[in-house]
Amino acid sequence: MAIEQEKKHFGIKDIAKLANVSIATVDRVLNNRKDVSNATRERVLAIIKEHNYQPNLFARSLSVKNNIHVAVIIPKTSFQTGYWALCLEGINKGKEELAPFGIVTTIFLYDQEDVSTFKKETQKLLAENFTAVVIAPIFVKETEDFVHACHQRHMQTIYINSDIPTKSTMGYIGPDxxxxxxxxxxxxxxxxxxxxxxxxxxxxxxxxxxxxxxxxxxxxxxxxxxxxxxxxxxxxxxxxxxxxxxxxxxxxxxxxxxxxxxxxxxxxxxxxxxxxxxxxxxxxxxxxxxxxxxxxxxxxxxxxxxxxxxQRPDKQGYFALNYLYRYFLKKESLEGFKPMPIDILTKENYLFYEN
Missing domain, CATH: 3.40.50.2300 (Response regulator)
Known part of the structure; x- marks a missing residue:
């Protein structure tokens, strides 16, 4: 019980005291900011690791709640394919899980057979102030133009399902x-x-x-x-x-x-x-x-x-939102490409599989 109480009350002030630095310095290390020497950063990180310190993400989310607004733009489902319905299912799951952390997610749907609907939805999206955008690209040129506009507005971008030549700031989550x-x-x-x-x-x-x-x-x-x-x-x-x-x-x-x-x-x-x-x-x-x-x-x-x-379409949408959560709240440095598992189903094993 005493050990549990010690862990419970171990916080930024304790890290600062053990590292002989200010609370502000610890905060800069936690948020991966500059203006901290390598020696100090390593000392602080070593103490964090030793004491298994976990930042209070709920508290952190309160301080940035008005700043993390995520947009998702994907094709809407159709009678011909339920693929995007599965992707949307994963996105809605992530949206629900991340809402308590102050991450607000807005979904924009376009018709994958009508480029004018993509242009219309992206114009609506750009008229608002989003921190990051999850994009499922179909129309290559129009997506490239949209991504350029996002970057001019300092919006982070991440692709799902397929990649395009114009690179996003946070890479691609989907099948290789x-x-x-x-x-x-x-x-x-x-x-x-x-x-x-x-x-x-x-x-x-x-x-x-x-x-x-x-x-x-x-x-x-x-x-x-x-x-x-x-x-x-x-x-x-x-x-x-x-x-x-x-x-x-x-x-x-x-x-x-x-x-x-x-x-x-x-x-x-x-x-x-x-x-x-x-x-x-x-x-x-x-x-x-x-x-x-x-x-x-x-x-x-x-x-x-x-x-x-x-190709796990539901996981693509879910992981994209989780990726943003880890980047913005946990301050993790993440790789630019997260490949999805590639599964093979036959008549003999499909009953044991679920997306």
């Missing part, structure tokens, strides 16, 4: 897209023989905006080229979101390419599952797709889709 492509290539290598034909399908309206799909495909192609150069890879873009339009394109391209395997590059692989369920007369090759969505899992469970590669 190139590695997800290589993983799909690795799975493919076990499923096909030499001289096989692979069909890579990109299905989404406004496909030209989905730059990150190209990164996945580069990883996929490189892996298979190194594994067996005789494997033929054909890439087809289907710029639609309605099943009836996608179905027609699938009929044409599957007949044309007669693939030994299909690699579906985004979370809408349920379109392909439905296609083969609707057309049992067409022989189905192995199918590799993305993301643990109920619509996709249905076709994984019945054996139409063979593998789902999962």
């Amino acid at each position: 897209l190139y590695s997800t492509g290589r993983l799909a290539g690795n799975l493919t290598s076990y499923l096909v023989k030499s001289n096989s034909k692979i069909l890579v399908l990109n299905v989404a309206k406004g496909i030209e905006n989905y730059r990150y799909l190209g990164t996945k495909i580069d990883g996929f192609k490189e892996y298979l080229h190194d594994f067996d150069p005789t494997i033929q890879i054909d890439i087809v873009d289907i710029p639609y979101n309605e099943y009836e339009e996608v179905e027609l394109e699938l009929k044409i391209n599957i007949k044309k390419h007669d693939p030994n395997l299909i690699f579906f590059t985004n979370s809408r692989v349920a379109f392909l599952g439905r296609f083969y369920a609707d057309h049992p007369e067409i022989k189905k090759p192995p199918i590799i797709g993305f993301d643990f969505l109920s619509s996709n899992v249905e076709y994984l469970a019945n054996g139409v889709v063979d593998f789902l590669i999962c």
Whole structure:
């Protein structure tokens, strides 16, 4: 009990006394500010470590409560994909957990098929005074312009889901897209023989905006080229979101390419599952797709889709907010890229998995 009381009452004044410095100096060390010599900083940090001092984050949040306003701008969910619903679920969880610490989070949603909605939401966002912005980029040029405007206003920025050439101040939290492509290539290598034909399908309206799909495909192609150069890879873009339009394109391209395997590059692989369920007369090759969505899992469970590669969209949003909490309140120095785990699901193990 005496030891617990000692730990409970150990604070900044005690650190200052043991280090023979002022309380202000301890505060500068805790907040990673300058104007402290290396020797003094190391002495203070050693005392903090020795006594396992944990700053009172609730008290600290009171002093900065009016200064930590976080914006999140992501695509809204649609009938074609529930991917962004999972991401939003993680963001809302983080928002709720961080509210007691004085971190206020405002969410802006845009239509990933309509660039004008992105511009409208970013204009609304820039009209307010935010400390940091979490961004899920789809429209590359417009996102670059927006990020430049954020930086001019001294707003911290962090990307989730996909990265773009214009760097954010706090990096990127999400899948290593190139590695997800290589993983799909690795799975493919076990499923096909030499001289096989692979069909890579990109299905989404406004496909030209989905730059990150190209990164996945580069990883996929490189892996298979190194594994067996005789494997033929054909890439087809289907710029639609309605099943009836996608179905027609699938009929044409599957007949044309007669693939030994299909690699579906985004979370809408349920379109392909439905296609083969609707057309049992067409022989189905192995199918590799993305993301643990109920619509996709249905076709994984019945054996139409063979593998789902999962990228944890809910964790991306949650970790981004937690990242900002650690940076602003705990004053931690953090790396610029936090990759998400890449999981492989099959008919045999999906029941034991959750986002």
